[in-house]
Amino acid sequence: MPAKHIRDGVIYAATHVPTMSKITIDNKEYAFQGQPKLLQFCLDRGVELPHFCYHPALSIPANCRQCLVEVGMPIRDRETGEIARNDNGEPVIRWMPKLDTSCSVDMADGMVVRTHRTSEQVERAQQDNLEFLLINHPLDCPICDQAGHCPLQNQTYKYGPEGSRFEFLKVRKPKKVVLGPRVMLDGERCINCTRCTRFTDEVSKSHQLTIIERGVKNYPMTAPGEVFDEPYSMNVIDICPVGALTSIDFRFRARIWEMSSAPSITVTNAKGANCAYWVRDNLVLRITPRANPHINEYWLPDEDRAAYPRFNEHRPGGPRVRIAGELKSVGWEAAYARVSELLGSVEGSNVLFLGSPYATVEDNYLLGKLAASVGAPAPVYIPHVEPGAGDGWLITDDKTPNAEGCRRLGIHPVDPALVHARLEADEIAAVYVLEDDPVASGLFRAVDVQDIPVILHTYHTTNETIAVADVVLPAAMVVETVGTYVSADGYAQRVWPAKAIVGVNRTLRMEMGVSRPDSHGTPFDRWHNASNRVNCKPSWEILPAVARSMGLQSDDASPGAIMQEIAHTIGAFEGAAYESMGAHGVRLAEIGATV
């Protein structure tokens, strides 16, 4: 089959050579194919045009009227189809009598467009429209969550009028309306763009929102007695171009400029939806979607966003070792020494290594290496699948982010019956757990392992296996590490650290420098401080240290280098590299990885 590629929404087979059309925008010529919409075409080429109601994933109602431009077409001879030319040989343009909304204009060959850059009429129309948009807007930016990343605020600043001539009472509308458990409406801030209602009609298809009232009293609402509680409700907060829709959980918690946002993925399930983690003082305050056309487009389920407290709460405070029946805090070196002591006291082949679908590919790979070097069987992992929980969209039955990564490493789901039998037969002499909770998961009971050494990498102090652990090694979570996850659909995606941990790791510091200045701030701003740092380490730092303390040869390597090694040695990762994953991941099957 010929390869297909998508350009401006039109799919072309590579064998088909499409005819090129030309459009002139602000005296500059552009080539195009198909029939793209003018606004999207401009935005794709960095020609900014103010707009509010247009959203690439939604239908085009052209109701905000902000994106007006002048549009003209060359006059053609009716019979010959020849373009009429003036004395200078330039095409004669017939301008449309009215300004047109660029969001809804279908581009055509020969079209000529003037934006505010070359047309005073357009510039004036944009100002006029913003004046209208603001007359009934409360202008309460100082207390509005949207301030600082508000399309209305930004575009008013760039394209709006100097002041307002409106000298009347503004329209009063309901405020603090609880639309549902997670979304609150301020009717007065709403500019009636209908993005929210179109989302519920066209994307999530819950049809839970509609505009009620008429004219200047309009605002979005649910049907009487209905609650806006669909599993994707919070997406309307992101697409609302003003602060009319806010998160009940997040509102008034932080100003946008106090936080940094790092690109990453959500780990609530196996979809690998792209997100940003918003951090202030090393606490994750919220999770928002990051556009990825292949995985989650612009959306994120509410359940993914609700997961942020797990990065802040019940986090451990450094390694602990069981001494005389009690867990005691120790330094990292002491903890490694104890692990080496415990593992050294048993037959290597009798150690049960549990990998983790919560942990990165790199971490699981290093665990596999450790297991091999002590002569243990390959690690297995505990699956966390809730049949029926998925929705075929962004929520999967699998509640872990990296089961597919484990599988590709040769780490397979554990056979509980076999573990049970081996425990009964005293064939398991020690257990080494990468982030997971075998006791809570029911793989074995605490009493089953209380007489054998248990070494546990953990994210949380609530882990029930801690009760029987001999060494507790706090591990860095997705927001604190660098590494790769493979989604159920086979996308390998790398993550960047969003917040700092205790201790110095050069790789983390460098990666943090890359991730955090993206949209808000740098690692040297005031929120990058000592508060709320968790005393943990990435497992890719812990595992080599453990190996060395056992006298094994193991160099520290950055996750990027580890991935290189994986790509060279494991067919299922062939070709995988941080460079190819970039910010949006790569489908392993497409780069030639086997399996």
Added chain:
Amino acid sequence: MKMPSPSRNGSTKAGDWRSYERVLLPPVRDLHRFDVYVKHGGYKALRAVLTHNRKWAPGKVTEAVKASGLRGRGGAGFPTGLKWSFMPPIDPGTPRYIACNGDESEPGTFKDRQLMEYNPHLIFEGILIAARAMQIDATYLYIRGEYADWIRHMEHELAKLYMEGYVGKRILGTDFSSDIIIHKGAGAYICGEETSLLESVEGKRAYPRIKPPFPAQKGLWGRPTTVNNVETLACTPLIVNRGAEWFAGIGPEKHPGPVLYGMSGHVERPGVYEYPTGMLITDLIEEVAGGVRGGKKLKAIVPGGASVPVLRADMIDGVTMDTESLREAGSMMGTAGMLVMDEDTDMVKFLRRVTRFYHHESCGQCTPCREGTGWIENLVTRIDEGEGTLRDLDILLDLCDQMEGRTVCALADAAAWPVRNTIQRFREEFEAKCRQSIYAMA
């Protein structure tokens, strides 16, 4: 019925209108009843169209409507036959619709109601002829919700039609089938805008659609649809019965036919009057409606519903009710619902009432209309209450510029025109109110 004489007496393009015989609202008792209508030659046109397959092949009906020169009576005056010809070729499996517009909410307009009350079967017959001409599967007859009595009455008559086999499956025993569904409005002016009406019929919030695509391409449920006013379609049985030439011979050449004039305001005999198009405005006021109330002097008229520009008394000499003449005079035919105002009328108050209407009726979809209509009402109200400034007048005219031609539908234009024209044509009255105000110097 005797045909009105096509002869002209030279004084008006409406010909000898005094001897005009009514055809839309003929003086027949109980004509609203099916049996009476049939007894007086009703459904003859439909029968002809359905049975004379050669003379009245579907394309020929459209040709006749084109030749008759009929223009839409809903306000925009678009040539009806031309509109019908925009319907795409038949595609088996793709239903086609008519949306018949009886939403009638334009201030000063109440002529469709008269048809629904006195001659509803002419509407039904007109719909069925149009349905035949365009091969329509179903017609949605959208009636203003406030017309509850007439809706009930029409539903009753429609039920009879279904029983008698005049509508529905195999009409009059022929192989032509077409349905009529009466759809009630719920009190919104905007539902009369053609694409808004389509949304409303589909059960959605009646936000007008952007055009293109036009209804003929993508109308009801995305299918080919033609939107026509009630009075427009009521003309088609007449064209079939009496011929396109007859129709074209009534009134001025470019805007012919019988038309229902809705006379209201300060006249002695307000009401709906059927006459040819092209009537002298002065004849309509003085002769037809009995003159200005109480013998007062005329101050202004609005010729065709609140949306069209107001004319001063000194602007109407020799002006006739048709597109051409009214355009030259600086206004439009609109719905032919004429509002008459006497010398005592406060034009600021008039405009205040009109702006209140548009503020109340803007659907609120587009920014300029949603925000502009309210701001305008605020300004006019302030001027009327003696708190305006001369600058307010400039702002008002500015706001008209900011709204006109920049929205999805024509309501914003319709809201801006009266403001611009009333201020321009009665500026001294507005200035006087501003000068009296406590802020006069501002």
